[in-house]
Amino acid sequence: MPNVFYSYKVDSREAFFDSHEIQHFKVLRLKEGDRIQFTDGKGNLFKGKIKKISSDTAVVTIEEIQKKVRGWKEKIILCISSSKWQRERLLIEKAVELGVDEIVEFKSENSVIKDRKTEKLELLIRNSLKQSANLFKPTLRYFDEFQSFIQWIKAQNETNFILFDFSGKNIRDIVISKDNIGIIIGPEGGFSRNEIDIFDSLGVSKVKLGDRILRFETAALAGIIIISYFKNRL
Amino acid sequence: MPNVFYSYKVDSREAFFDSHEIQHFKVLRLKEGDRIQFTDGKGNLFKGKIKKISSDTAVVTIEEIQKKVRGWKEKIILCISSSKWQRERLLIEKAVELGVDEIVEFKSENSVIKDRKTEKLELLIRNSLKQSANLFKPTLRYFDEFQSFIQWIKAQNETNFILFDFSGKNIRDIVISKDNIGIIIGPEGGFSRNEIDIFDSLGVSKVKLGDRILRFETAALAGIIIISYFKNRL
Numbered sequence: 516m517p518n519v520f521y522s523y524k525v526d527s528r529e530a531f532f533d534s535h536e537i538q539h540f541k542v543l544r545l546k547e548g549d550r551i552q553f554t555d556g557k558g559n560l561f562k563g564k565i566k567k568i569s570s571d572t573a574v575v576t577i578e579e580i581q582k583k584v585r586g587w588k589e590k591i592i593l594c595i596s597s598s599k600w601q602r603e604r605l606l607i608e609k610a611v612e613l614g615v616d617e618i619v620e621f622k623s624e625n626s627v628i629k630d631r632k633t634e635k636l637e638l639l640i641r642n643s644l645k646q647s648a649n650l651f652k653p654t655l656r657y658f659d660e661f662q663s664f665i666q667w668i669k670a671q672n673e674t675n676f677i678l679f680d681f682s683g684k685n686i687r688d689i690v691i692s693k694d695n696i697g698i699i700i701g702p703e704g705g706f707s708r709n710e711i712d713i714f715d716s717l718g719v720s721k722v723k724l725g726d727r728i729l730r731f732e733t734a735a736l737a738g739i740i741i742i743s744y745f746k747n748r749l
Numbered sequence: 750m751p752n753v754f755y756s757y758k759v760d761s762r763e764a765f766f767d768s769h770e771i772q773h774f775k776v777l778r779l780k781e782g783d784r785i786q787f788t789d790g791k792g793n794l795f796k797g798k799i800k801k802i803s804s805d806t807a808v809v810t811i812e813e814i815q816k817k818v819r820g821w822k823e824k825i826i827l828c829i830s831s832s833k834w835q836r837e838r839l840l841i842e843k844a845v846e847l848g849v850d851e852i853v854e855f856k857s858e859n860s861v862i863k864d865r866k867t868e869k870l871e872l873l874i875r876n877s878l879k880q881s882a883n884l885f886k887p888t889l890r891y892f893d894e895f896q897s898f899i900q901w902i903k904a905q906n907e908t909n910f911i912l913f914d915f916s917g918k919n920i921r922d923i924v925i926s927k928d929n930i931g932i933i934i935g936p937e938g939g940f941s942r943n944e945i946d947i948f949d950s951l952g953v954s955k956v957k958l959g960d961r962i963l964r965f966e967t968a969a970l971a972g973i974i975i976i977s978y979f980k981n982r983l
Contacts, residue, residue, distance in 0.1 A: 609967050612963055613963075613967065647964070648961065686978075725848070727847075728880070
């Protein structure tokens, strides 16, 4: 069950809910006149009364707004190469719980899946947001070509990108920077030699996490958690 | 596919494998004369040649032994209250990947499941060990009564137990201790008031992890990862 609902559109007096939210309304047997808590994913927590509810939409009258200020400036950006859905889903769910600011998915040579539906990713992000009462919905970007992802990286001047590799340095050396941190995670089969060379040429830092073999989602979570901790976000 | 196999019994010249391992042998179409890598879960990595293989057992002649020394003295002990298998399984799998030293499962008031089969837990631990090429198999303990778990805690004089609570202090204050660290994780529904009082009376420390709602397995993983990092295990 969600701890807060998600409204896709909020104006000065009312908030609007889509069919996916209505399904959750129904499970909880909510009806007109009932009060709910919800967020717009932009740092606001609202309380309101259901004014109108139909099979695929609802309108809620806003009664109270609490504005939360993000406690940090630098972003944590998770860049995932498309992988098996079961493990990727787990990673995204946890990343949202832990409060990452952006999620970027891209295809690489060893990605086992075809095109990922961004609607599926959006819904996953939204559900985790509601569950964890995270008021800041991460931005989602999807690149269906590796080259487009690389072009995007090149344009991110204020982000320090890292990837995990046994030959890398301690994550502590990265965390002290005042830049955003972008964690790049390969697919199950890892990146190809060619892709690693491209990352090298872009100055992506290699970071070591112990000497055991961590699954891609475990390494990613460890990275997010350690960085969050040092940035006083955990 | 496993990165190493697991032998339940190793003598000076040969190693023995049970039916579960034979299943993995078969998937990989291994036959007599083939060479494999395996561990005894006690820090040893072996190489050997399959001498004999039947439907439910195999014997391997040892050709090489590499002994790994544990890089730390203090243990990380994960104490989980029985929860939904799907999430608990995920947590145990990751805990083994990350190298926790002991796993303790116990029942508490809000545990949704009946008795947990320890064989199921053992197999999960073993599979994660093989996958992550972790050479140190965590000890497993199971308490089907909360009181037995409490008695066990009382006997652990060299362990600093913690649980996660919004009212708690920064995890950094705990990590600096030279004791073992025991992380106590409640079930989905949390601990009861009475259980919390018992933990308080035992001096279990409350630790805060950010201000978002983390699922029990996410909080546990964050705890394991941060502690491992500070103890130079990651």
